[in-house]
Amino acid sequence: MLLRAEGVGVAFGGVRALDEVTMSVAAGEVVGLIGPNGAGKTTFIDAVTGFVLATGTIHFGDQQIQGLPAHRRAALGLVRTFQHLELFDDLSLTENVLIGHGRRPGGRQEAAALLDRFGLADHAGACPPDLSHGQQRLLALARALASRPRLLLLDEPAAGLDSRESAALADPIRAMATGERAVLLIDHDVDLVFSVCDRVYVLEFGRVIAAGGPAEVSASAAVRAAYLGTAGDGADHDSADHDGAEAGGVDPDERQSERQEKSP
Amino acid sequence: MDFLSFVILGLGSGAIYAAFATGIVLVHRASGVIHFGFGATALFGVLQYADLRRHGILVLPVGHIDLGTEPSVALCVLLVLAHALLFTLLIYLLCFAPLHAAPPLARVVASVGVMLAVQALIVARFGSAPRSVAAILPNKPVTVLGATLPRDRLYLAAVALLFAAALHLWSTRTRFGKATRGAAENEKAAILLGLRPRWLAAVSWLLAGAVVTVVGILIAPTTSLEAGSFTLLIVPALGAALVGRLSSVAVAAVAGLVLGGLQSGLLYLTREFSWLPQNGLKQGLPFLLVVLMLMVAGRRLPGRGTAQDRLPPAPAGRLRPVPIAAAVAAAAIGLPLLSSQWRLGMITSGVAAVLCLSLVVLTGFVGQISLAQMSLAGVAGFTLSKVTADGGVPFPVGPLIAVLAATALGLLVAVPALRVRGLHLAVVTLAAAVAIEEFIFKNPKVTGGLSGSTVPQPEIFGFSLGIRGGAEDFPRVTFGYFVLVVTVATALAVAALRRHELGRRMLAVRGSERAAAAAGINAARVKLTGAAISSALAGVGGTLLAYQQGQLSYASYSTFTSLGLLVAVYLGGITSVSGALLGGTLYSGGLVSVALHEWAGLGDYETLILSIGLIIVAIRSPDGLAGLTRQRLTPRLRQLARRTTTTESIAVAEPIAVRESTTTTKEVNPHVAAG
Numbered sequence: 058m059l060l061r062a063e064g065v066g067v068a069f070g071g072v073r074a075l076d077e078v079t080m081s082v083a084a085g086e087v088v089g090l091i092g093p094n095g096a097g098k099t100t101f102i103d104a105v106t107g108f109v110l111a112t113g114t115i116h117f118g119d120q121q122i123q124g125l126p127a128h129r130r131a132a133l134g135l136v137r138t139f140q141h142l143e144l145f146d147d148l149s150l151t152e153n154v155l156i157g158h159g160r161r162p163g164g165r166q167e168a169a170a171l172l173d174r175f176g177l178a179d180h181a182g183a184c185p186p187d188l189s190h191g192q193q194r195l196l197a198l199a200r201a202l203a204s205r206p207r208l209l210l211l212d213e214p215a216a217g218l219d220s221r222e223s224a225a226l227a228d229p230i231r232a233m234a235t236g237e238r239a240v241l242l243i244d245h246d247v248d249l250v251f252s253v254c255d256r257v258y259v260l261e262f263g264r265v266i267a268a269g270g271p272a273e274v275s276a277s278a279a280v281r282a283a284y285l286g287t288a289g290d291g292a293d294h295d296s297a298d299h300d301g302a303e304a305g306g307v308d309p310d311e312r313q314s315e316r317q318e319k320s321p
Numbered sequence: 322m323d324f325l326s327f328v329i330l331g332l333g334s335g336a337i338y339a340a341f342a343t344g345i346v347l348v349h350r351a352s353g354v355i356h357f358g359f360g361a362t363a364l365f366g367v368l369q370y371a372d373l374r375r376h377g378i379l380v381l382p383v384g385h386i387d388l389g390t391e392p393s394v395a396l397c398v399l400l401v402l403a404h405a406l407l408f409t410l411l412i413y414l415l416c417f418a419p420l421h422a423a424p425p426l427a428r429v430v431a432s433v434g435v436m437l438a439v440q441a442l443i444v445a446r447f448g449s450a451p452r453s454v455a456a457i458l459p460n461k462p463v464t465v466l467g468a469t470l471p472r473d474r475l476y477l478a479a480v481a482l483l484f485a486a487a488l489h490l491w492s493t494r495t496r497f498g499k500a501t502r503g504a505a506e507n508e509k510a511a512i513l514l515g516l517r518p519r520w521l522a523a524v525s526w527l528l529a530g531a532v533v534t535v536v537g538i539l540i541a542p543t544t545s546l547e548a549g550s551f552t553l554l555i556v557p558a559l560g561a562a563l564v565g566r567l568s569s570v571a572v573a574a575v576a577g578l579v580l581g582g583l584q585s586g587l588l589y590l591t592r593e594f595s596w597l598p599q600n601g602l603k604q605g606l607p608f609l610l611v612v613l614m615l616m617v618a619g620r621r622l623p624g625r626g627t628a629q630d631r632l633p634p635a636p637a638g639r640l641r642p643v644p645i646a647a648a649v650a651a652a653a654i655g656l657p658l659l660s661s662q663w664r665l666g667m668i669t670s671g672v673a674a675v676l677c678l679s680l681v682v683l684t685g686f687v688g689q690i691s692l693a694q695m696s697l698a699g700v701a702g703f704t705l706s707k708v709t710a711d712g713g714v715p716f717p718v719g720p721l722i723a724v725l726a727a728t729a730l731g732l733l734v735a736v737p738a739l740r741v742r743g744l745h746l747a748v749v750t751l752a753a754a755v756a757i758e759e760f761i762f763k764n765p766k767v768t769g770g771l772s773g774s775t776v777p778q779p780e781i782f783g784f785s786l787g788i789r790g791g792a793e794d795f796p797r798v799t800f801g802y803f804v805l806v807v808t809v810a811t812a813l814a815v816a817a818l819r820r821h822e823l824g825r826r827m828l829a830v831r832g833s834e835r836a837a838a839a840a841g842i843n844a845a846r847v848k849l850t851g852a853a854i855s856s857a858l859a860g861v862g863g864t865l866l867a868y869q870q871g872q873l874s875y876a877s878y879s880t881f882t883s884l885g886l887l888v889a890v891y892l893g894g895i896t897s898v899s900g901a902l903l904g905g906t907l908y909s910g911g912l913v914s915v916a917l918h919e920w921a922g923l924g925d926y927e928t929l930i931l932s933i934g935l936i937i938v939a940i941r942s943p944d945g946l947a948g949l950t951r952q953r954l955t956p957r958l959r960q961l962a963r964r965t966t967t968t969e970s971i972a973v974a975e976p977i978a979v980r981e982s983t984t985t986t987k988e989v990n991p992h993v994a995a996g
Contacts, residue, residue: 108835127838136839143836145829147634156829157840160822184634204840 058116059084059239060105060135060208065113067100067263074100075111076263082208087231087240089254089271091247093283096260098243099140102210105241106130106137117208132159134207140216142197144185150196151181157203164203171199175229190217202233209233210241215249227253251275259283326468327589328582329475333543334554335581336477337363340536341558342565342573343485344529349567350492351505351525354417355559355744357432357751360552361439362412362530363537366405367546368443370538371452373397380446382408394457402534409530413523419940421508421522425743429690430891431939433884436552438932440881443548445925454541477540478578484532485574491528492570501525553880556755557584557607559748563614580607601760608756611749615741634948635685635828635896640816649809656801665796666915668788671804672865674905677890678815678898679858685896686824687851688831689738690747692883693754697734697856698863699762699878701727705867706774716779716786723867724860730757731856732849739845754880762875774873779803788869796869804865808905811858816898818854827851885909885928888935894945903946907931 060082067075075097082088090098104111107127115123122130131137136157145153154168172178175195177188185193194214201209211230215223223246231253234240244250250257251271259267259274261283267274274280344359372378374397377388381404392400416435420428456473463472492498504511504518511518545551561580565573584603591597656664676698683689705723708714714722734753738746761767768774778787785791788800818824829837830847837844867873876882889908894900906912909927918924942949 106839108838126843127835128841128843131839131841139836139839143833143839145832145836147828147832148825152825152828155822156825156837156842159841200840 058082059086059118059237060241061114061116062101062105063114063116065101065104065111065115067097067104067109067111073263075104077113078260078263078265080258080265080268082239082241084207084237084239085234086255087234087242087253089250089257090241090243090260091245091250091257092260092266095262096283097263098260099212100263101260102137102212102241102243106135106210131204134205135210136201136204136206136208137210138197138201138212138214140212142185142193144193144196144200146185149182149184150177150188153185153196153200154203157200159204161205168203171203175199191222194218198229206233207237208239208241210243212243213245214242215244215246218246220246220248223249224252247275323468324586324589325466326470328586329465329468329470331582331585331588332474332478332578333540333581334557334584335578336474336481336536337540337544337554337577338558338561338581339478339481339485339574339577340532341555342561342577343481343488343570344533345555345558345562346565346567346570346573347488347492347525347529347532349562351501351522352413352417352421353505354420354428354432355567355748356417356435356529357555357559358412358436358439359529359533359558360555361436361443361548362405362408363533364546364548364551365408365439365443366401366534367454367537367541367551368447368452369404370397370401370541371454371546372447373400374454375452379404382442382446398535398538401538402531405530405534406527409526410523413526416936416940417526418519418522421519423939425747426684426690426895427939429744429747430887431936433692433887434932434935434939436555437881437884437888438929438936440548440552441926441928441932445929449548452546454538454546456542457539458542460542473543477536477543480539481536481574481578484536485570488528488532489569489571497521497524549879549881553755556604556752557581559752560607560610560614563611563745563748566614580610598760598764600764601756604759605756608752611752612737615745615749616737635819635831640813640820649805652805653802656805657798661794661796662919663912663915664798664801666910666912668796668801668804668869669908669914670905670911671801671808672862672869672905673886673889673908673911674808674902675811675865676859676862676886677893677901677904677908678811679855679862680887680890681815681895681898681901682818682827682858683851683855684890685900686819686827686831687848687855689735689848689851690743691734691750691855692747692880692887693734693750693757694855694859694886695863695878695883696754696757696762696880697727697731697859698866699875700730700757701860701863702776702867702873702878703761703767703774705864706769706776706873709777710775716781720779720861720864723864724857727860727863728853728857731852731859735849735852735856738852739848751880754883758875758878758880762878768873768875776867776871776873778871779868786868787871789871800868804869807861807865808902811861812898812902815858815901819898823847823850882909885931888931890945892931892935892938892945894947896945897947900945900947 058081060080062078062080065075065078066073078097078101080101090101092098100109103109105115107122107125107130111123113123114121117130117133117135120133122133122135145156148156150172151165151168154171155164158164158167169178169181172181175198177192177196177199180188180192185196188196194217198211198214214230215226218226227249230240230242242250242254254271256269257271257274258265259277259280266279266283267277341359341363345356348354348356369380372380373388373392374394377391379386379388379400412435416431417428420431458473458476460471460473462469463475465475492502500511500516501521501524504516504521508518557580558577561577562573564576565571584606587602587606591599591602652667656667659667676694679694680691683691701723704726705719708722709719734750737749741749778785778790780786786799786803788796791797793799826837826842826847829840829842830844834844837847863878866877870877886908889911890901890904892907893902893904908914914924914927917927917930923930938945
């Protein structure tokens with residue numbers, strides 16, 4: 058296993074954002090992590106990459122990485138992206154990618170190749186604020202890839218993209234998980250997650266409520282309850298989901314129909 | 322007199338700390354500004370009161386009113402208070418209200434600008450003649466716990482506490498006070514609730530102005546009214562305000578009183594125990610307090626970079642050899658042709674440019690604020706004097722040791738900075754500047770007492786590089802060339818740093834510490850490296866300044882010179898090498914200074930003009946003057962470039978599915994889901 062997280066817990070004050078979460082990612086895999094807003098998906102990435110103090114044990118390869126600072130974990134090959142991108146607005150696109158590249162030689166050529174691969178070569182000298190939202194998301198991916206990740210943790214790479222754009226991300230993401238490399242993907246676009254992932258974990262209120270292959274998970278009653286709400290507690294979930302911050306619908310069926318309407 | 326009497330005597334200065342701390346907290350809570358200028362505005366009121374009481378003349382920032390008679394204390398206080406309220410309101414509305422959403426650096430700089438402007442105004446309007454104020458509070462001796470003391474100290478403490486208690490109740494119990502705090506926390510929500518945040522903030526400013534002025538007048542009979550020292554009473558007050566976490570008026574006021582008492586108690590201890598350092602303990606205490614508070618309250622995990630923390634862009638300008646060579650050649654030809662006044666101005670500008678470069682690296686590249694840069698330069702200067710005059714170390718080695726000393730101290734100051742950001746960092750470094758000044762620069766053991774610290778002229782292979790001596794006029798052209806070479810070399814080095822991988826990492830840390838950490842960058846190490854480079858540059862500037870002066874005085878490395886340096890480089894443009902070079906000409910004694918003296922006859926108003934310029938730049942153009950020219954030029958260049966490339970880009974736009982439709986997505990979904 059490339060990543061083994063066992064009994065990971067994170068508490069913010071009295072709130073348990075993650076509660077005894079156990080998860081693993083093997084080399085060559087794309088693993089999905091889905092769940093309603095506030096389920097603890099980003100917190101899990103934060104815990105694995107060292108951006109929040111967590112309990113439990115986390116192994117990366119053979120190494121126990123709990124306690125290592127964020128930059129050391131990144132150097133080991135645990136590379137993440139951010140929901141809010143956190144691009145370096147003062148640096149050009151090339152320089153952004155070079156930051157990911159670090160101090161290895163041959164940065165310029167590799168950066169040019171990466172920018173080209175994501176269709177950003179024309180803007181190499183521009184700064185991120187000059188790009189469209191979608192281009193900024195691609196730049197974040199390029200920067201992460203420049204860090205030579207062994208495990209790439211993508212935090213909502215498709216947020217703010219429409220379904221067509223989001224679907225276009227499927228192939229690149231799939232291509233990132235080859236050989237020794239793996240991807241952990243968080244996204245609200247359930248279509249995207251189910252189409253590229255080998256396995257999917259579902260989080261709700263900081264706990265894993267389902268895990269398995271996409272077909273298995275999408276059929277799971279617990280998952281449907283978490284997303285749609287059952288007769289008993291549906292109102293609660295509704296209010297939690299309707300904070301206006303949703304990137305795309307969370308209901309797989311709804312997404313499906315939306316997609317069918319759009320396709321010619 | 323024993324320890325306790327000293328402590329009670331200290332309640333006098335404690336009261337003014339408490340009042341300033343109250344003001345700082347009120348204003349910070351209402352508008353997110355740490356106002357360094359309370360000391361200066363209070364002093365303005367106090368001096369107004371003194372002149373009004375003695376001569377019946379009300380001195381205003383412009384002009385004055387002669388009342389003809391000697392007014393009563395109450396009338397004087399009322400007049401001064403009315404003026405102080407108007408003055409404070411004006412400061413808020415003109416300087417800070419427009420900056421309510423500006424980056425911390427802009428707010429710090431504006432605050433420093435106001436402090437320096439008011440202080441310059443004081444010097445221009447009241448001169449430097451000492452004033453004394455007759456006692457206002459009854460000061461008959463009273464016996465407390467066996468010690469006989471003037472009772473006004475107790476009254477002062479009581480007044481300060483009373484104000485603090487009243488304001489505490491006002492802000493926690495009344496609807497108005499709660500609304501003020503709410504509006505400061507979330508301006509949008511407050512507006513939606515029908516509150517008017519600006520108006521609420523203005524009321525806080527007025528209250529703060531009133532407290533500071535009244536307590537200032539009451540304390541005036543017991544303290545020195547010297548402009549520099551009174552203005553810097555703000556530093557211990559900042560310590561007290563931090564104890565109150567910049568949010569509790571009551572805690573801050575009590576902390577201020579305790580601090581005043583403790584400082585005075587320390588004075589007693591240094592008298593009793595001769596082995597204690599005789600200098601700077603008093604000023605060291607607030608610094609320790611500030612550092613301690615911020616270390617305890619600081620955060621260690623990578624912080625969330627918010628859009629508001631943005632600094633102006635630091636462009637990696639292409640190095641254009643032709644214009645650079647032309648500028649250097651012009652300077653080289655100009656040096657021998659200029660009159661000695663202008664030549665000295667040019668030399669000072671060059672030295673100041675090196676000092677400005679140190680801030681470009683620290684603030685412009687790494688994003689750290691420092692109000693103690695000249696203290697580092699001073700340490701280099703005094704080290705140089707020690708090793709060359711006393712130790713006989715020859716030229717290239719002496720300055721090298723001096724630069725190393727500055728670098729070491731800079732690293733020491735940078736360690737607390739690892740856990741402190743933005744506004745708080747400004748406070749730490751200001752406190753450090755005051756502590757270093759008192760502890761080192763005013764210590765006769767270091768500075769050589771009355772004989773002072775001399776710096777032998779630099780000499781290499783028997784060839785003098787010095788500023789004076791030989792048959793040449795003062796300042797010697799050779800020294801001008803020496804400074805020119807150093808300035809050009811450091812400027813090129815900083816430009817190279819920006820384009821180097823290390824410079825990129827600095828800007829990455831400045832942009833987002835989280836993202837930098839995610840890319841494997843050790844933010845702490847980058848910050849320390851930046852601090853080391855910046856301190857070394859400050860050390861280089863400090864040694865040049867020492868060579869220029871020959872005889873060191875702490876005045877050229879005082880806290881106010883650090884503030885003046887920040888003014889100069891911010892005006893020039895703190896994120897670029899060209900900004901630093903421009904900043905050099907703006908520094909006190911630089912080319913602009915000379916021009917103001919020679920051409921406009923406005924030498925006395927130099928600081929005032931520059932500080933007001935600084936406030937305007939902080940509000941209107943955070944990139945400084947260098948950025949202003951870029952802003953004007955680059956959009957036009959881009960327009961030109963766009964015209965030529967549009968036809969090509971259409972062809973490549975198609976394959977990228979993501980590009981076109983995103984604008985619409987953005988409109989529908991302005992936020993991104995929180996996981």
